[in-house]
Amino acid sequence: MAAEPQLDLGAIDRLVHEPARMGILSVLDGVAETDFLFLQRVLGLTKGNLSAHLAKLEAAGLVTARKAFVRNVPQTTLAITPAGREARVRHWAQLERVRDLGRPPG
Template sequence: MKPGDIKPGDIKPILELDRMVHEPARLAILTVLAAAEEVEFQFLQRITGLNKGNLSSHTQKLEATGYLATTKAFRGRIPVTSFRITKEGRKALEAYRKQLRKVAGG
């Protein structure tokens, strides 16, 4: 860093996008969850088009961030994982959409 250089903080970014939400796979997940009360893994996989591995890891990240809550239960003897969006997650999604509108235009 040299004198005259633009320093961190010199500029307020136009757009402050939450990376956790910005990732398309997670955006899809949150968007679906925001519209439903609770959804199951399989359903979520079909609707988002993600494979199991990626759906699993993305939901884990969303959970670690507190945007999503996981429930594990059994249907008969078969394990079923379900997800809900948290209050935090809903807030984050709303904030993200607000940012998007700035750039989406029209």
């Protein structure tokens, strides 16, 4: 194993790296869009917890949240953005490199 820095650990996006947000991006990456309650149930998060994580992801442009009334019931529909998919792909590539740090090259 060469003794120069193999990767920039500082470049790992902590916004994406937080486990709940990793989970949100994973679920959203597998569907065109989904609703808040479904996401809450699949991830086993509290309403407040999920809302806080979604707000951070939305502020960073990685997900969109569309609010509407369906039969007089408020519903929030979530979707990943192209930037969100890219951030997820980049993050997993970085994690794979961290994982392979201990392995001999080739």
